[in-house]
Amino acid sequence: MNIVITGNRNEIYFLIKSFLEKGHELTYISKDPEMCRKISRTYENCNVLHGDPTNSNILEEGEVFLADLLIASEEYDPDNLIVCQIAKRLYSIEKTLTIVNDPKNIEVFKKLGVDVVVSTANTIFSIIEKKISLEEINNIINIEEQRASIVEILIGEKNSVVGQNIVDLNLPKGSLIGCILRKEKAIIPRGDTRIEAFDKLVVIMLDDIKNEVLNILRDRRIG
Numbered sequence: 001m002n003i004v005i006t007g008n009r010n011e012i013y014f015l016i017k018s019f020l021e022k023g024h025e026l027t028y029i030s031k032d033p034e035m036c037r038k039i040s041r042t043y044e045n046c047n048v049l050h051g052d053p054t055n056s057n058i059l060e061e062g063e064v065f066l067a068d069l070l071i072a073s074e075e076y077d078p079d080n081l082i083v084c085q086i087a088k089r090l091y092s093i094e095k096t097l098t099i100v101n102d103p104k105n106i107e108v109f110k111k112l113g114v115d116v117v118v119s120t121a122n123t124i125f126s127i128i129e130k131k132i133s134l135e136e137i138n139n140i141i142n143i144e145e146q147r148a149s150i151v152e153i154l155i156g157e158k159n160s161v162v163g164q165n166i167v168d169l170n171l172p173k174g175s176l177i178g179c180i181l182r183k184e185k186a187i188i189p190r191g192d193t194r195i196e197a198f199d200k201l202v203v204i205m206l207d208d209i210k211n212e213v214l215n216i217l218r219d220r221r222i223g
Contacts, residue, residue, distance in 0.1 A: 001025070004064050006053035006083055007073030008032050009099060012039070015071065020045055029053045029062045054082045054152070056090055065091040072098040077105050078179040078202040082152070084114045104188070112178070112204070151205070152181075153217050157197040161217060167191035174206035175213045 002025045005015060012028070012035075019026050020043060027047040028039050040048040051058035053074070064070060070093050072083040080098040087093040097116040100106060109117045155161060161169060166177055166189055180187040181200035187193065195201075205213045 001068045002066050003027070003069045003071065004029065004059075004062060004067040004087075005071045005073065006030065007071075007080075007099075008035050008075060009073045012073060013042070015073075016043055016046055027062050027064075027067070029058060054079050054086070056086050059083070059086055059091065064093065067091075067093055069093070069095045069097065072096065076181065077101055077109075078152075078181060081109055081112060081114065081178070082202070084109075085112070088113055108178075108188070151203050151210075151214070153201045153203055153214070155195055155197060155199045155201065156218070159197070159218050161195050162197045163194060165192050165194050169195075169216060171216060172209045172212055174209050176204045178202050178204050 003019055004027045005012065006029045008030055016026060016028060016039065025047075026043075026045070027049065028036070029049045029051060030036050030039075031050070031052040033050050036048050036050045039046060047062075049058065049062045051061065053059055053062075053072070064087055067087070070084065070087040072080040072087075074080045074083065077098075077100045080100060084096040084098055087096050095115050096113075097118065098109060098114050099118050100109065101119075103119040106117045106119055171177070177189055179202040180189050180193065180195075181202070182196060182198075201217065203213060203217070
């Protein structure tokens with residue numbers, strides 16, 4: 001089996017060791033150069049790539065399209081969702097697995113197409129005002145049937161959406177602000193969640209309305 005692993009969790013060493021011992025082909029991708037050096041020195045049979053796995057170009061360089069399984073183990077849950085969605089939607093990876101910090105994200109991630117979601121539960125964020133219902137997510141967007149994109153958008157200090165509630169943005173049907181990264185916290189927003197300057201919005205949208213959504217949010221994409 002060809003396996004791609006991303007992230008910097010403590011579980012990484014155990015996973016890599018176990019998979020290599022069972023004869024699997026393995027590629028490890030991380031934006032942490034020191035972690036890449038350690039893995040490269042410790043496991044000679046593991047292909048190591050330094051880069052941000054939320055960037056589709058990096059995943060392509062790592063030949064993720066050849067993988068039977070992708071395991072996303074990033075520090076932040078939204079990054080794990082982005083990695084899994086890119087692997088599924090752009091490269092048709094058969095199986096994706098992610099390790100999440102917040103157990104409340106398990107069912108949401110599954111509804112958004114991640115095959116296996118495991119909670120570590122030992123890293124607790126002071127997050128989640130109230131989770132959007134799974135029924136609402138299904139009504140807004142059905143990723144299984146239509147091609148969609150996930151984009152991380154930085155809200156600048158002078159952006160006109162600062163101070164607005166999400167419900168007042170009038171985003172088109174087929175789009176969803178799935179998560180807000182605010183300082184060191186991740187928030188699953190409600191309609192009455194107010195957008196603040198320097199928020200990073202993880203936005204899920206159907207491709208045919210992508211330009212419309214980005215125009216509303218001033219198209220301040222990261223990376």
